Amino acid sequence: MTAEPAIRVRGLRKTYGHHVAVEGLDLEVHRGECFALLGPNGAGKTTTVEILEGYRPRSAGEVSVLGLDPAHPTRDWRARVGIVLQSIGEFEALTVREVVSHFARYYPAPRDPDEVIVSVGLAAKATARTGNLSGGQRRRLDVALGMIGRPELLFLDEPTTGFDPEARQEFWELIRGLSAEGTTILLTTHYLYEAEALAHRVGVIAAGRMLEVATPATLGGRADAATLVSWDGPDGRESTATDTPTAEVAKLAARFGGEVPGLTVARPTLEDIYLAMISKESQ
Ligand code: ATP
Secondary structure, eight states, rough: OSSOOOOEEEEEEEEEEEHHHHHHHEEEEEEOOEEEEEEOTTSSSSHHHHHHSSOOOOSSEEEEEBBBTTHHHHHHHHHHHEEOOOOOTTTHHHHHHHHHHHTTTSSSSSSOOHHHHTTTOOOGTSSGGGGGOHHHHOOOHHHHHTTOOSEEEEEEEEETTTOOHHHHHHHHHHHHHHHHTTTTEEEOOSSSHHHHHOEEEEEEETEEEEEEOOTTGGGGGGGOEEEEEEEEEETTTEEEEEOOOHHHHHHHHHHHHSSOOEEEEEEOHHHHHHHHHHHHHHH
């Protein structure tokens, strides 16, 4: 990671008429980092990402993406940025291989189209017309088009919506591979476990503002949050929230004289923490 961040945003504001979609947002994504933007529907994630991609004008604030203001993109800059659009529509009659090869020609140093098709799990569909792909397969094609140009920075807006669980796991492996090669990734997702699986840091946006930026392990005080120890007592399910779960389990083991029936020990998930943050914000 070099000193200059891949993305630097200061005081970003975006209004649509009287509606303020993004309000004074700050964001810094380091080179080589995988960063996930989280937030409820309408929070301003897509608006922010599209401003960073150079597809939407902003109302105010400073934005630098790979050292350039995306409001004035150059051809060279476009070639360094990979974008996964919501969905391609106009290539229904072409095959997967034709579309990927076609897009490869836009870039100075593209990846090999066939390797990309394999890596997104579309090898069996390489000669299928894109109009005949399922929703999840189409999304994989979108991702293939985002990575074909060997981008330094890859934007992924809700990339695994419509994926089955196995496809999602394969996709995560792909993204981890790109991340390990040094690609900077900005991801938006509604799947908290996806953010946890992929992101070095996450940022939570609500009502156009950044509430917190942290690692998935420390967001919202998660690292210090109490652990819930639960078991089957004589009168039903019992539980206690504790900072010393090991001691609590030892006490229970002594009380039950061995195995504790139905014992579970759970730290709050990223989703628990996120939902608590969002509900506090909307009160
Ligand atoms: P989701 O999780 O549902 O994708 P999001 O966080 O990406 O939501 P945005 O799409 O950025 O949210 O929308 C932020 C706000 O701006 C919403 O209230 C939305 O209705 C509004 N908005 C977005 N695009 C436009 C537009 N072109 N014209 C007017 N309002 C818009």
